[in-house]
Amino acid sequence: xxxxxxxEPRPEARGVGLVAEPAVPGETFSRVAFTQDAVDMISSLxxxxxxxxxxxxxxxxxxxxxxxxxxxxFLTGDADVLLGTTEIPDAGTVEFWMSRExxxxxxxxxxxxxxxxxxxxxxxxxxxxxxxxxIRSQLMNEDGSDAASLAES
Numbered sequence: 001x002x003x004x005x006x007x008e009p010r011p012e013a014r015g016v017g018l019v020a021e022p023a024v025p026g027e028t029f030s031r032v033a034f035t036q037d038a039v040d041m042i043s044s045l046x047x048x049x050x051x052x053x054x055x056x057x058x059x060x061x062x063x064x065x066x067x068x069x070x071x072x073x074f075l076t077g078d079a080d081v082l083l084g085t086t087e088i089p090d091a092g093t094v095e096f097w098m099s100r101e102x103x104x105x106x107x108x109x110x111x112x113x114x115x116x117x118x119x120x121x122x123x124x125x126x127x128x129x130x131x132x133x134x135i136r137s138q139l140m141n142e143d144g145s146d147a148a149s150l151a152e153s
Contacts, residue, residue: 016112020084020096029144032084032096035114038133039088042068045125046091052125054113055080056098056135066113066133067124071095083111108147112136 017036022029034042046052051071056064067074071092076082081103084096096113098106113133120132139147 015114018086018088020086020094023082023084023095027144029140030084031110031144032086033110033112034086034088035112038113038115041115041126041129041131041133042088042094043090046088049125051092052088052094054094054096054133056096056111057102064135065120065124066096066135067121068126068133069124106137108139108141110138110140110144110146112138 015035015037016033017039018034019030020032020034022031024031042052045068049070053069053071053074054066055069055074055076056066071094074097076097079100080097081100082095082097083103086094086096088094096111112135114136115126115131115133117130118132119130120127124133126133141147
């Protein structure tokens, strides 16, 4: 059975350059998007480091910033959830992972990965650039629709 996948950015999602394909089993909507600035940075990092991946742990050491690694450098397992994948020029198929524990708290959240000036973690590939990835979040309902849209209707 083919399910229709909702991958178009919503009109109110300002600055979205790319929307990831859904990867959570049973879901037909995307949980992860990237701003165009983030896509440009990921492409640049991909030219230097090859295929890339992201992991969001929410742990004490890396705070709540998404971490960018060469694909395979961060080992994922049963304690992680793959939220989405997307093709980014020069960076290959980029996977976005989150720790399962963090996902229980962020289950009702749509994530947009952005890049901003600032000091990031020394382990994330963008740190030497004087920039850091961050997550802009928006609450959503179980079906992927915006939580605010129900409150307004």
